Amino acid sequence: MSSTATTTLLAAALLASTACSREEPKPPAAPPTTQVAERSEGKPPAPAAPLEGKKSVVPTQSGVPDPNLPGFVRPVSAVAVVNQVEIPASKFNEEFDRLVGRGAKVPQDRIKRIGQNILGKLVEAELRRQAIEREHITLTEAEFDAGYKEYLQRWVSTDGKFNEEQFNAFLRHGNLTVETLKAQIREQRIQRKLVERLGKLEVTDAETREFYEQNAQTWLERESCDVRPLLLRVPENAPKEEIDRARAKAASAREELVKGGDFEEISKRYSDGPMAPIHITRGSPEKELEEQAFTMRVGQVSQPIKTRWGIYVIRLLERRPERKKGYDEVREDIRRTLSARKFYLEDRRIVDELRRTATIEERLPQ
Numbered sequence: 001m002s003s004t005a006t007t008t009l010l011a012a013a014l015l016a017s018t019a020c021s022r023e024e025p026k027p028p029a030a031p032p033t034t035q036v037a038e039r040s041e042g043k044p045p046a047p048a049a050p051l052e053g054k055k056s057v058v059p060t061q062s063g064v065p066d067p068n069l070p071g072f073v074r075p076v077s078a079v080a081v082v083n084q085v086e087i088p089a090s091k092f093n094e095e096f097d098r099l100v101g102r103g104a105k106v107p108q109d110r111i112k113r114i115g116q117n118i119l120g121k122l123v124e125a126e127l128r129r130q131a132i133e134r135e136h137i138t139l140t141e142a143e144f145d146a147g148y149k150e151y152l153q154r155w156v157s158t159d160g161k162f163n164e165e166q167f168n169a170f171l172r173h174g175n176l177t178v179e180t181l182k183a184q185i186r187e188q189r190i191q192r193k194l195v196e197r198l199g200k201l202e203v204t205d206a207e208t209r210e211f212y213e214q215n216a217q218t219w220l221e222r223e224s225c226d227v228r229p230l231l232l233r234v235p236e237n238a239p240k241e242e243i244d245r246a247r248a249k250a251a252s253a254r255e256e257l258v259k260g261g262d263f264e265e266i267s268k269r270y271s272d273g274p275m276a277p278i279h280i281t282r283g284s285p286e287k288e289l290e291e292q293a294f295t296m297r298v299g300q301v302s303q304p305i306k307t308r309w310g311i312y313v314i315r316l317l318e319r320r321p322e323r324k325k326g327y328d329e330v331r332e333d334i335r336r337t338l339s340a341r342k343f344y345l346e347d348r349r350i351v352d353e354l355r356r357t358a359t360i361e362e363r364l365p366q
Helices: 004-016 089-099 108-134 141-155 164-173 178-198 205-214 240-258 263-270 287-293 327-356
Strands: 054-057 063-065 073-075 080-082 085-087 224-233 278-281 305-307 310-320 359-362
Touching: 073 089, 080 108, 085 108, 089 108, 108 178, 108 327, 141 164, 141 178, 178 327, 205 327, 224 240, 224 263, 224 287, 240 263, 240 310, 278 287, 287 305, 287 310
Parallel strands: 054 359
Antiparallel strands: 063 073, 080 085, 080 359, 224 278, 224 310, 305 310
């Protein structure tokens, strides 16, 4: 496995060792609503578990003290041996430099934790590589192409346009190139095939139904309504005279709307730009709009409403009562949630089993 291909697996090492670290990912506890955010390919890596199996620790190992990072001894030879396969120091040092950087001010105790996390991830990656080789698992170019195209969909807008600027910003932020990203995706896809081969991932109808019944509150939709807004922007702390002028202008717009004027045409003349309809639910942070909207009849136009954004005039388009979503509406969402949970748990089970049966030597300088 190339050092660039381990980027995703190793990125959690620094995060798990810093004050603003991300907690170890846990299998999803609650299902998504029908508006499910796109899930990224693969799963976030968990902080490395202690090395298990037939493990030995070499108490002394040659290394070079880093003059730019007090307390860090940079390894110069293999940092671990996994089933007689060496993990070279170059892989460790590359990831350490990428995550920490040369000359960074890092407490010595934290340096040790970072090093152990990186080592754990390298060992885990090697265990997976060996298992993939034993199982004769391969990834076709068609499978890779499908995975890469699926991954790129996160930068495709609803009208089908690829946002190259955002994609390039993502690469810069992650210190990635297109080639290293492709290597990551290739590795994620083949590792997924390992879990599919060795894991138990089937989600039954009984399991989805049970999950639905046990999470009844999740499926409740609050009372809501949709309104068509016309907004005259006024700073929240604007002088009273400016607010009064905006309110008077909004009142004139309302009068035209009540007489049957075209909302689009009136909005162009009075408002500060066209606005899409607003969806308001009970408990909305926009209290002024909520209080007004839920007292109106469909088609009715409100009096001017002062908010932190300015003066609104709204027309009620639709109102929906609170309801519980039916099982058929959310069954596929539940299945995806349970599938992701099972994949995570089976992946951890497989890696833990590989650790227990492996011969592992740690060789980080002490």
